[in-house]
Amino acid sequence: MRRARAVWQRVPTPVMDIALVAVAAVDAWLNMWERTGLGVVLAAVGCAALAFRRRSPLVVFLLTLPIALMQDVAVAVLAALFTLAERSRDRRLLAVCVALSAVASSTPWPLAEVDRTMTLVFFIYGLATAAASVLFGQLLQAQRDLARRLTEIEEAREHERTLHAQAVLARERAQLAREMHDVVSHQVSLIAVRAGALQVATKDADAKEAARTIRSLSVTTLDELRTMVTLLRASGGDATELTPQPTLADLRTLVESSGTRAELSGELPPGVGSPAQRALYRTVQEALTNVRKHAPGAEARVELWQDGDDGGVTITNTPPTRPSLSLPGSQQGLVGLRERADILRGTLEAGPTAQGGYRVRLRIPLSAD
Template identity: 70%
Template sequence: MAVAVAVADCLLNLEDTSAVGQAMAALACVALATRRRFPLAVFLLTLPASLMLDIVFAPFAALFTLAERSRDRRLLTVCAVLFALASAAPWPLSDFASHDRTWTVVYFFYTLATAAAPVLLGQLVQARRDLRRRLVEIEEAREHERLLHAQVVLTRERAQLAREMHDVVSHQVSLIAVQAGALQVAVKDPDVKDGVRAIRSLSVDTLDELRHMVTLLRASGGRATELTPQPTLADLHRLVTTSGIDTELTGELPPNIGTPAQRALYRTVQEALTNVRKHAPGARATVRLWHEAGAFGVTVTNTPPTRPSLPLPGSHQGLIGLRERAELLDGTFEAGATADGGYRVTLRVPSDGDA
């Protein structure tokens, strides 16, 4: 559609035009077909036609596309000035000396003001596109926060339930088992003795089951671990590929890493990628697994953001939790900005602390 309108614009201004001018007009119209792929080059190709003919649509379309895709406002200003110069300058250029210079200056500023329209419209389209993308990111972040909040609530409930079962139910079942044992020794009737023995046996079995349940609840409700099923390094590749970030996973780890250390490595990568998505929109990340003499770990590094980030709600406890995980494993956790404006987090676990 844009090419057809540009052709019509050129045909209306081809009267008494040289072959060179016609060729430049044709080049400008044909180049518009690739303006979305090469916006700057296409705009520059429309300038000769603007110099030789009184056309506006082809350079305007190219300038709009460039403004829609470029974030360099100085470049856009230079392009608008170039278009105004090409439109205001007389053709052939040898006529400049005899041309009315006052009219040339007036027409230059008029054209420059007109060129602001496609530039501003293109920037508006770009801003709307960025805003839609930002709203999606905010919604994803809020959904993630809601999930984390639900996990925290469930974790606390499980921890409280584990305490109640340990302090109340287990204590009472233990008393039943003790009383049944004492009664088993005291009674003489064989039938009663068998019944008491069955009560004591069931009480002991129930107590074992309760202790097992308390252990599971504490494992999913304690500070060092999360909700079951627990993630391991086998889930790391899926975490990276589904993070929504351009992420590269490199390196490897020893095969005999304990389960607590695997969870700590997984949670470190998970928290780091979540922070990249929230605070560094458009950044790329690298997850590097490594091991050396006496230690192993993971380093997550991201590039600077390509778009400004909006302040999002958060608990501000993520890095604190990762540091506590590292301390539980006798390891270290480091986080900080890089020299190029990115961010890096590193978890280091000693080889004898991964049990």
């Protein structure tokens, strides 16, 4: 099955279009009830239009409808209807097109005395045939959506695995830095102090020189240890005084690298406290992450604002442009943001918008510390 599909996908699109036009033309010529001049022209136009079905599927379907008047089951109509169903998400439009196809295939041509029983039979037969074509098209569309979503899920999992590995490495480096600072540095400091005391107390010149050398080496070792601790903490990403927390100045970089079409507007005064800046940054970070996960293809707007002594940020996203699958989540992101807002005597509001999108709004005192 997969091998046959792979072979089929390697066929060039123009070759497939030419083959479909040829099959539809042969079908129309062999099964046409009456070959009138008008009927042949309409059939030729409908069959030739199939070459453009990917660009304008609805227009091509309408052009093929006259062929359904001239034969029971028209390949051209079914192919156009399949392409429309494969590319359209409007279920009402597809239902109308199925009905039109069934009516056209059950209407006698040229118009003559109508046999109601046979007309009803042909209508039901045409309805079932057209519905099957639409169902196959919708199935193919759903398969493509699922494959795209699975790819996105795999990319997200790979990203999470990378972040987890980085977090583990960061914890190990931070632990090593603490051990070096709390244990090794402390012991070396004691050696330096004892060597200094020995250098002052001893009367022996050789002992004094040895004590001076030990003290000098200890001080040099302490400097090197401090440099190593600084590097370990910085590369480990641990939140210490050596690695400053993100601020409002980092927001633009965060928005631009979020993987979502987002824009940043508004500004806050320069005197915003550090805890407030961290809360604003983390709120934007979590909201944009949720947009990427749960609203694929949506656009986001990040707006900074000030209201008296309070300020905040509002993140609003449009509805997703692609269907998303229901994925399990920890549901802890917004909970953590609300807890952070409560600590700073602020509020966090989150919920869907009337347009089908989602909005997150944080309000905190700008002087929060």
